[in-house]
Amino acid sequence: MSAPILAARGITLTLREKPGTFILEDVSLSLARGKIVGVVGGSGSGKTTLACTLLGFIPDAMCRQRGQVLWQGQDILAMDALALRRWRGACVSLSFQEASSAFDPVFTVGDQIVETIMAHGAHEGGGRARARERALSFLSLAGIDDPRRVERCYPHELSGGLRQRAMLAMALCTTPSVLVADEPTSSLDVTLQARLMELFRKLRRELDLSIVLIAHDLGMVRRLADELVILSRGRVVAPDHPDARALMSAGEM
Ligand SMILES: Nc1ncnc2c1ncn2[C@@H]1O[C@H](COP(=O)(O)OP(=O)(O)OP(=O)(O)O)[C@@H](O)[C@H]1O
Ligand SMILES: [Mg+2]
Numbered sequence: 001m002s003a004p005i006l007a008a009r010g011i012t013l014t015l016r017e018k019p020g021t022f023i024l025e026d027v028s029l030s031l032a033r034g035k036i037v038g039v040v041g042g043s044g045s046g047k048t049t050l051a052c053t054l055l056g057f058i059p060d061a062m063c064r065q066r067g068q069v070l071w072q073g074q075d076i077l078a079m080d081a082l083a084l085r086r087w088r089g090a091c092v093s094l095s096f097q098e099a100s101s102a103f104d105p106v107f108t109v110g111d112q113i114v115e116t117i118m119a120h121g122a123h124e125g126g127g128r129a130r131a132r133e134r135a136l137s138f139l140s141l142a143g144i145d146d147p148r149r150v151e152r153c154y155p156h157e158l159s160g161g162l163r164q165r166a167m168l169a170m171a172l173c174t175t176p177s178v179l180v181a182d183e184p185t186s187s188l189d190v191t192l193q194a195r196l197m198e199l200f201r202k203l204r205r206e207l208d209l210s211i212v213l214i215a216h217d218l219g220m221v222r223r224l225a226d227e228l229v230i231l232s233r234g235r236v237v238a239p240d241h242p243d244a245r246a247l248m249s250a251g252e253m
Contacts, residue, residue, distance in 0.1 A: 003073065004030040005210050006092065006178050010067035011053055013234075023049050023063070024234045029212070030227075031178065034204055036211045038225030040218045040247055045231040047214045048097055051182045054212065055094050056084050089120050093171035097182040097214075099163040102170065103155035109166045110135055110151025113173055120174040135173060142169040143195050160187035165196075172203070179203075180212040185220070197224055218247040 013024040024046045031037045041047050052058055056076045058065055069076045071091065079087060088094075096102040103112055113135040117123050123131035132151075139147035142165040155163055164187050171179060181200075185193040201224065203209040215221050222228065229236055232243040 002032050004070070005033045005072060006031045006054065006212075007070045008050070008054060008067065009070065011050070011069070012066040013049060013053065013058065013063045016062060016064055019064070022234050024053070026067075027229075027231070027234070027236055028067075029054075029229050031210050031212060032226075033177070033210055034208045035226040036200065036204060036213055036224055038221035038228045039212060039214045039231065040216065040221050040228060040244075041231030042216060042243060042247060044233075045243075046234040047216075047231060048182055049234075050231070051094060051180050051212070051214055054180055055088055055092060057094075089116070089174045089176065091176055092178040092180065093174065093176040095164075095168050095171040095179065095181045095184055097186065099160070099167040099187070100155060102167045103163070105155055107154070108151065109153055109155060109158065109163075110139075113138065113151070113166075113170045116170055117173050122174045135169070138169040138173040139166060141199070142166065142172065143192070143199055144169070161189070161192055164188065165192075168196075175207065176209075178210045178212070180214070182214045183216070184213070185215065193220070200224060216247060218244065 008027060008029045011024050011027045015021055027050060029037060039047055039050060054069055056069065076084065103109065114131045117131040117134050123134055135151060136147045139150055144150050144162065144165050150162060150166060158166060164184065168184060185196050188196060200211055204211060213221055213225060230239060230244045232241060237244055
């Protein structure tokens with residue numbers, strides 16, 4: 001097997017104010033280039049915490065963290081703050097579970113994507129007009145049929161499903177090698193869910209994107225993922241664990 005592009009090794013997180021409580025306990029995960037690793041678990045099992053750990057977002061003041069997150073074999077926690085900020089976006093992007101928390105309410109969706117593109121130099125020196133073209137192309141890539149309307153909207157003017165796809169466009173517009181998608185389909189109807197799953201397949205195929213796909217629906221993730229990590233109460237469990245079986249959507253048991 002090829003060396004992982006992103007890996008977590010024995011991640012253990014405890015709250016500093018409650019040293020005996022584990023949020024994650026000895027969690028490991030390994031993502032190879034162009035692959036999809038599914039992370040599945042019930043509510044409160046630690047999925048979002050793991051996503052934040054993978055991007056180095058866990059505040060040291062709040063949690064004691066053991067284990068390592070390795071980017072191409074390098075420990076990301078050894079990077080300085082500036083290098084870590086550049087690494088996020090350029091190499092790894094997170095699409096948040098709550099799309100409304102990813103956008104600033106006082107700027108249009110289009111302006112925020114354009115700013116992200118320009119901050120990372122992803123418009124290849126072409127100026128604002130070039131960045132805007134790129135923003136529109138990523139909005140349509142993310143499955144938005146009328147990108148010119150959506151880019152002029154403020155986040156609150158969009159439906160939950162549109163906001164989620166716009167956030168995905170923002171996460172992808174810097175062409176990272178890895179996307180960590182935290183419950184990307186939770187506010188989409190079944191048809192849009194299927195479209196988004198198809199999009200993930202396409203991104204993997206055409207851009208060689210590696211994806212950590214987080215969800216609570218084991219049946220959906222299993223159709224797409226090359227590997228699965230099942231979380232229960234902060235620990236990795238086997239697929240035949242009772243909590244894992246409970247995560248199958250109705251009719252797939
Ligand atoms: N800042 C915090 N302070 C205290 N406990 C926290 C904090 N953040 C998360 N937790 C606890 O850590 C556990 C895991 O939470 P997390 O949000 O990672 O779960 P999740 O699997 O993403 O759940 P969901 O499916 O509802 O999104 C929960 O028990 C939660 O209460
Ligand atoms: Mg979560």
